[in-house]
Amino acid sequence: MKLEELHDNDLLILLDKKGRQGERAFRFIYNKYSSRLMAYCRKMMKNQTIAEDIFQETFIRFYKNAKPNQNKVSIIGYLIRIGRNLCYDHYRSKINNVSLDDFQIDLPDNDGIYSDDDQIEEKFKLLMKSLDLLSAIDKELLILRIFHRMKYREIAEILDIDESNARKKVFRAKIRLKKIIEPYYEMFEK
Numbered sequence: 001m002k003l004e005e006l007h008d009n010d011l012l013i014l015l016d017k018k019g020r021q022g023e024r025a026f027r028f029i030y031n032k033y034s035s036r037l038m039a040y041c042r043k044m045m046k047n048q049t050i051a052e053d054i055f056q057e058t059f060i061r062f063y064k065n066a067k068p069n070q071n072k073v074s075i076i077g078y079l080i081r082i083g084r085n086l087c088y089d090h091y092r093s094k095i096n097n098v099s100l101d102d103f104q105i106d107l108p109d110n111d112g113i114y115s116d117d118d119q120i121e122e123k124f125k126l127l128m129k130s131l132d133l134l135s136a137i138d139k140e141l142l143i144l145r146i147f148h149r150m151k152y153r154e155i156a157e158i159l160d161i162d163e164s165n166a167r168k169k170v171f172r173a174k175i176r177l178k179k180i181i182e183p184y185y186e187m188f189e190k
Contacts, residue, residue, distance in 0.1 A: 003028040008075045012068040026063060033076050034059075036148060040080055043143045044087045046132065054090065058083040077157040084140065084158065091136060130180045138173035145170050 003011065003025065014025035037058060041051040061082050066075075131139050144150045144158065156166040 009068055011075065012066055015063075015066055016068055029062075029075055030059060033079055036076060037079050037083055040143065040148060041083055041087070043131075043147055044084075044140065045090070046128075050090060054083055054086045057086055061086075074154065074157065077154055080144070080158050088136065126181060126184055130177055130184075133180050134173065134176055137169070138176055141166075141170050141173045142177060 003014075006014070011025050011029060014021050015029065016022065017025075034055075038051070038055050041055045041058070042048065045051040045054060058079060062079055066078065131142060134142070141155065141159075144155050145152075150158075152163050152166045152170070155170065156163045159166065159169075161169070
């Protein structure tokens with residue numbers, strides 16, 4: 001039996017079996033989804049060590065709690081939901097330790113002279129810092145849609161909302177991000 005040909009629920013059935021089949025299914029799931037989950041954790045946390053801790057804890061909880069027919073969410077959706085909850089738990093534990101200095105956007109002062117590579121790099125840095133100024137849910141929506149190229153249906157599954165609501169939320173998050181970026185972006189155009 002080729003694991004690549006199995007649907008998510010079939011993989012969960014194998015995972016639920018202890019022994020070789022369960023280990024094989026877990027290894028397959030880990031190899032298939034670990035890079036996407038790690039990228040999500042990194043973008044949400046911006047701290048490699050914390051992202052790695054959340055990544056590991058996500059797979060531990062997945063292994064302990066995943067059951068066949070548990071829900072109709074895809075495996076990657078379930079993994080990201082676990083990771084998302086762990087990220088929010090981390091944010092909640094740190095909420096009182098936020099400094100206003102964390103919200104400054106630093107742009108280099110070189111009299112408006114940029115090489116193309118420098119300008120691309122600075123625009124990317126601006127985008128990442130601007131994402132951090134958004135609410136946690138807006139940041140997550142944009143990370144899932146833009147960086148992970150998830151479909152609205154997948155985003156809706158993760159957030160437990162309907163697809164049209166996911167579309168609206170992503171659209172509104174893009175507008176809020178644009179309002180943050182616009183004043184700084186104009187500096188690059190001069």
